[in-house]
Amino acid sequence: MAEGRKIAIAGAGGNLGKPTLKALLSKGVHTITAVQRAESTTEFPPEVIVKKGSFTDESFLVETLRGQDVLIVIVPIPNMDLGDLFIKAAIEAGVPYILPTEFGVDSPKVVGEHSMMGPKVARRNLIEKSGTSSWIAVISNFWLDLNIQIGLWGFDVKGRKAELFRGADAKISTTTLARTSEGVAALLSLPEAQLAQYKNKSFYISSFELSQKEIFGAIKNATGTTDADWNVTEKDATEIIRECDPKIKAGDGFAEWTRLFVMFFQGMDGSNYEDKAVDLSKYGVPAEDLGEVVYRSVAGL
Incomplete structure (x- = not known):
């Protein structure tokens, strides 16, 4: 009770x-x-x-x-x-x-x-x-739905642009x-x-354990698109981080978050805590459906 x-x-x-x-x-x-x-x-x-x-x-x-x-x-x-x-x-x-x-x-x-x-x-x-x-x-950790809308996962849903982080394929808690x-x-x-x-x-708390590519796959499913509908580029993760550093020093807050996102997908400590996440189903909180979450996230864009 x-x-x-x-x-x-x-x-x-x-x-x-x-x-x-x-x-x-x-x-x-x-x-x-x-x-x-x-x-x-x-x-x-x-x-x-x-x-x-x-x-x-x-x-x-x-x-x-x-x-x-x-x-x-x-x-x-x-x-x-x-x-x-x-x-x-x-x-x-x-x-x-x-x-x-x-x-x-x-x-x-x-x-x-x-x-x-x-x-x-x-x-x-x-x-x-x-x-x-x-x-x-x-x-x-990072909110899956909000950051799809903001674009911090590397995806511009409205513009159909995707930047994949090469060398950063770890799954993170989100x-x-x-x-x-x-x-x-x-x-x-x-x-x-x-x-x-x-x-x-x-x-x-964790809803899902996902890699960047899995997030991209869920977005494509939700939008009914394929790679052919997107301008997809790949960039080395270490290069992205290196490019962010001077921007951060200049006060670019977006670059500071981008850098951290990329580092998480590189598997840095704290990016995945599935072994610590509380099982909320014990408290009557049902599991979420990835497809439904992502569909709702992109629907309002």
Whole structure:
């Protein structure tokens, strides 16, 4: 049986926040508080408690978070530093569990490979050293559906262009936004004795284990196309990485992600964690269908 908790969410109106809120509400046992900026116009279901104020107002954040069992921080990449304000307030308010903005790669595994990873590890350390709160890092790796739409797998679906990474044929763990949300809801609905086992640890979620070529195959199936319909090129993975380096130094954030994607398909540590992924079917979460996921991903493009 799901255990009800008081859960505050920062970023409940975003790409991951919306499905996470929906998944938590579907459990029917949690009391959810959405923390919003004073000027926000995002609307939530009537059962959601909404607290509005300034994110730089420490007293507002501490008072809002006092009495909460869990804080979920889901902030967009340009505003990652906001997570620090929420985390510090949650520690001050004595919130037992904090889910910082992880929802991606296993930060300690790639701490030197992306500028976001060092600060993520620092946030974990801040929480752990507080003595009052514990972190749980939800590890989902790269989102299959969202990154098909963005083009970071190497595929421009609308333009029918594909760049295959030569020498990078490893299979990686990948999830969907929906599966990540369902995983968060399953995690936070565990009985306390089970949830406590994840204090200051990672909770690994995986939808599929795929190579870049397998993703391309699924996209072709979903679009009813063949190689003949695409402008397909191959480029050596090490060359792509080398070309990304000066772009990254110039502040190109897209290049930083491209570099990491290619390195994952080279099989770098942390790219595949199927041996650690939680079997969500034990919590009533059915397996996903790759064809359906990819079809939905390309349908809106």
